Amino acid sequence: MAVTKTETLPIRSGADVVRVRQAVRTRAVEVGLGLVDQTKIITAASELARNTLDYGGGGQVEIAVVQEGLRRGLRLCFADQGPGIPDIEKALTDHFTTGSGLGLGLGGAKRLSNEFHIASTPGAGTRVTIARWK
DSSP states (O other): EEEEEEEEEEEOSSHHHHHHHHHHHHHHHTTOOHHHHHHHHHHHHHHHHHHHHHHSSOOOEEEEEEEEEEEEEEEEEEEEEEOOOSHHHHHHHHHHHSSOOSSOOHHHHHHSSSSEEEEETTTTTEEEEEEEEE
16 A cells, blocks of 8 residues: 555644644545545544544654555544453443443444444554545
8 A cells, every 4th residue: 555645643632623624625625536425534533533532642744645456545543542452342332431422423434434443552652544446
């Protein structure tokens, strides 16, 4: 998989979550994603950025324009150094939350993505990588 462009943004405040959404929208248009696919990747990015801030204590996202053969897409990697997720399977279950949200963020982001990978170590943080292909 070739990476043609990357951008890393901090996630330390609500304003940063908005900037992440805007940057993902810009790259989604650049890649040529249709309106439905743009909406899916932007929504997933918004959920994951908010989780990075609220549950991970902040972190960053790397936005990459990727190409694999003839297909182009976006790969987003959210990383934090927060408390981690002790039970990833449980965290992906709809309506499970450790906060005051609806518990749809991780599972929803997974459903909105063509690819989804999560790695977390309690006490060492979480890394969530998603991709959406044209």
